[in-house]
Amino acid sequence: MIKKNPVLRRCISCRKTYDRKNLLKITKDHKQGIILQKGIGRSAYICKSKACYSDSKIKKKLQKALKTFLEPEFIDIFEKEIASSNNYPN
Numbered sequence: 452m453i454k455k456n457p458v459l460r461r462c463i464s465c466r467k468t469y470d471r472k473n474l475l476k477i478t479k480d481h482k483q484g485i486i487l488q489k490g491i492g493r494s495a496y497i498c499k500s501k502a503c504y505s506d507s508k509i510k511k512k513l514q515k516a517l518k519t520f521l522e523p524e525f526i527d528i529f530e531k532e533i534a535s536s537n538n539y540p541n
């Protein structure tokens with residue numbers, strides 16, 4: 452019998468682990484730069500709890516996790532993405 456385990460990833464803000472499906476993935480893609488939910492490269496995950504994505508330090512934490520500089524526009528895109536994918540069970 453094969454037991455199916457969810458893929459767990461850690462939120463860079465609250466450091467709790469969640470099923471990857473419930474996290475927003477931010478990737479520094481080799482070709483496309485910073486993209487959400489797809490891409491290949493260094494990735495960071497943020498859970499969809501308001502305390503995390505609306506944290507005033509989230510941009511800093513992301514920059515540190517991805518080892519890159521994030522444009523201010525990125526935060527707007529990021530917030531829209533969170534709002535549109537706000538089907539988190541909680």
Ligand SMILES: [Zn+2]
Pocket residue numbers: 462463464465466467497498499500503
């Ligand atoms: Zn979190």
